[in-house]
Amino acid sequence: MSKESKKVLANHVLLPKTPTGITGLDQITGGGIPKGRPTLICGDAGCGKTLISLEFIVRGAMEFNEPGVFMAFEEKAEELEMNVASLGFDLKKLQDEKKIRLDHVHIERSEIEETGEYDLDGLFIRLGYAIDSIGAKRVVLDTIENLFSGLANQTILRAELRRLFHWLKEKGVTAIITGERGDGKLTRQGLEEYVSDCVILLDHRIINQISTRRLRVVKYRGSIHGTNEYPFLIDQEGISVLPVTSLFLDKEVSEKRIPSGITALDQMMGGKGFYRGSSVLVSGTAGTGKTSIAAYFASEACSRGERCLYFAFEESPRQIIRNMTSINLDLQPYVDKGLLEFHAARPTMYGLEMHLVNIYKSIKKFKPSVVILDPITNLVTVGSVSEVKGMLIRLIDFLQEEQITVMFTALTLNTAVTEQTDEGVSSLVDAWLLVRDIEYNGERNRGMYIMKSRGMKHSNQVREFVITDNGLDLVDVYLGPDGVLTGSAREAEILKEQTSKVIKTNAVSRKDREISRKRKVLEAKIASLQTEFESVEEELNKVYIEEQLKDEIMAKTLSEITNIRRSKAEEQETQIRKKK
Amino acid sequence: MSEQYIVPGDNDDYIDKNKAMYSLRLFVTGASPNSIRAIANTKKMCEDHLNGRYELEIIDIYQQPEMAELEQLLAVPMLMRRLPLPERRLIGDMSDLNKVLTGLEIKA
Structure with a gap:
């Protein structure tokens, strides 16, 4: 207290x-x-x-x-x-x-x-x-x-x-x-x-x-x-x-934000990520990548040099480390450096309270800034829903007091309403990410929503959550005329779009060429007409000049003749007249 | 069984107790009414039934409080038969003479 x-x-x-x-x-x-x-x-x-x-x-x-x-x-x-x-x-x-x-x-x-x-x-x-x-x-x-x-x-x-x-x-x-x-x-x-x-x-x-x-x-x-x-x-x-809840609700809260390790996810939350000391629930059906999200979050914390405590109720630490290497995430160095610690225990190993105390004690000892519980669903096997809820309330209480950010993962069943987790903790947490299978076109893809995120602006968009060899990413889903498209349908749609684009540009360029060709033809025509015109003009000019020249020459000759005549004019004239 | 002749070896203890030396300890607490009564009753009992073959030690545990733990005292007054063995303990003001005698195995 x-x-x-x-x-x-x-x-x-x-x-x-x-x-x-x-x-x-x-x-x-x-x-x-x-x-x-x-x-x-x-x-x-x-x-x-x-x-x-x-x-x-x-x-x-x-x-x-x-x-x-x-x-x-x-x-x-x-x-x-x-x-x-x-x-x-x-x-x-x-x-x-x-x-x-x-x-x-x-x-x-x-x-x-x-x-x-x-x-x-x-x-x-x-x-x-x-x-x-x-x-x-x-x-x-x-x-x-x-x-x-x-x-x-x-x-x-x-x-x-x-x-x-x-x-x-x-x-x-x-x-x-x-x-x-x-x-x-x-x-x-x-x-x-x-x-x-x-x-x-x-x-x-x-x-x-x-x-x-x-x-x-x-x-x-x-x-x-x-x-x-x-x-x-x-x-x-x-x-x-273990007090179920502390007697008072007067915890310190932090304004600081910590990234989730997935850039696109942070962007959905105003680009900053979760509040420090808040609780985050990642829920989804089997195989939707909850553990991967958790592992990314853990690795992100470790890369900042903070300590992270990972409670695994399903997989052994080695298993998690091995599996994460397949999505390009190597946790081993953090484990070696002592920044990341795994605590693996089967839920049925002991009662809920023992689990809680173990968690308490490990946290007190390790002093992490991030805690991950993966998954909380399995705890139900050792206690009733209300008991698990009570336990988680206490845990969240305790973690908030210690300013530790916690991420729970929870498995939801396909048959169950996805808007509510089995543990009923969704109302307790500060942020809730839902990863959901979207079955369409003969394949299953993952869609991620932010169901809630207290105290911050967050995107209302569904993103497609993709797990690749290079890691996790969120992609904008394709909103086609038939609704939301994911996976290969999205790829196909994108491809189709690209093709039509190429075809379009192709068509456009062909027309351009046509025009330029026509222009060239036209220009050539113009040029030939010009030449024709020139030759005609020249011809005309030639005639004209000839005519002129002729005129000139004739005039010259005439004048010369006149001159000559003038000298011999009289006689000539006379001669002529005489002849006449 | 008290009146008949006892064959040695058959009921050794009984014979012994009738002749044996009794070592008694009475734990009291100051001059409380119970203590005073207990002392008087015990003394009278000893005189009447163990004439000459007893020793009685009266201990005021206010004076020797360490005795309380040592002797596992709880309720007082307590009369302890240290000898003959085995040890016997009686609590109370010893007003019930029959119980005292039975308890100390002085009289069957």
Whole structure:
């Protein structure tokens, strides 16, 4: 929980609390169990009462410097030591360091004869001595109900228990009392009537052969607390309680965008990609390339130098790496560099909660900026739809808090309505990509839509999603007269278009040539006419010139003749006249 | 079985207990009413039934709280028969004499 929300709680609550140190429990209770008061933890056998209370003591001693006394009515100290050694708790060492004190109370009815009035002062003194000897702040009584099997006089016992809880309060120790669950009651002996401040109920249920432990804060006087049932887990590191949802919806949001690894897809979202810290769902029928999209997203993150955690529920890491090389995507270098980490597990390997905790823990450890879950559909095999949804809500919650971008892939069935995923998470996610088979013309092609993308402009167009040897790409689908065309139909249509274009240009150029040829013919004709004209003209000119020349010459000759005549004119004339 | 002659070897324990030395410890808590009654009752019982063959140690666990864990104390007052073995434990103010005697196997 963020510091802020803690502050909010602190403002409301005056009740001082003691942190248990148990992952998640402090979150649900808003800081821990009531300080200086007894808390009752009840549940069936084997649901983890002893462990949760022991962890309370150990964490108190190790993390909060609060020594604690563990009074066991069931198990011996050595048994306890052994039981929790697997969790990495060294009780012996803690006891030597006087940080904790284990006290096994041995009760055997057959060894005890009751001979009149008695009280439990022995227990009080013993507990008081243990508390004082190490200055304990925490006390666990596990399981005090065993007293009822050891001592016959219930009247005395009940009165003494009342006194004990009162005494614990006076001592100012924060106590946990465990009790077996009874029929229709929280505890078999009705301990809840003595412990009225805080009651936590543990439960162990098996649904579909998968067991889930759950925890519920039944009652917490004077404090806000989560009222739901929270699944919890016992693993190598102790108990982890997982709040289904955080109590507050006040996460930080980022304005930053990160590319999806497919340029054309980014362009559909305003050219920038997804918001950092958002959740993306890729859904589609089988074989539509969901894993490829996820792998591209992962590789993109790694190429930026960010860490990516890939949870594979279907394929093994090697398989994914091998398969991705076929579309020109080599993830191996990122794995080698430690930027990409695969976590592969069959969904049926363990329950949903275990999956979730595994995811939590790996994320906490690896600190990725991108997380991929591929696919979430298979989780349904281990839980009901609502459980899976609950789990994913928690996961998305957690990831958003950590500002981690998450991509889920989900398989939709052909028969099912494609507008809704089986997991019902589509409403939770920020962006939803739908890859869909478009069956047409005897082949199947992939079409991609952006169903939603919160807070950004996104394309409403269907794109054809193509997977080639060179990688993924989105192509504009061809909108022909018969509707959307994809795949070879699209190719054919494009080809047809190209052909007609070529033919058209061809036709055009032929006409051009024709024209130029005609022009040339015409020009040639013009030229010949011109020549003809010239020759005619020349002919005419020749005649004319000749005529002129003739005229000139004649004129010349005439004048010459005239001149000559003039000289001989008279005589000539006379001669002529004479002749005449 | 109490009145008849006991064949040795058949009921060894019984014979032993009738003659054996009783080592008793009574754990009390200060001067609480139960403690006072228990002390009085135990002393009387010892005088009446174990005359001369018993030792009684009265321990106030307020004074020796470490004894509480050591001796697995829970309900007090508690009378512990340390000898003869096996160890027996009786709780209460010892007002029910019959139960005390049965419990300590002094009288069948």
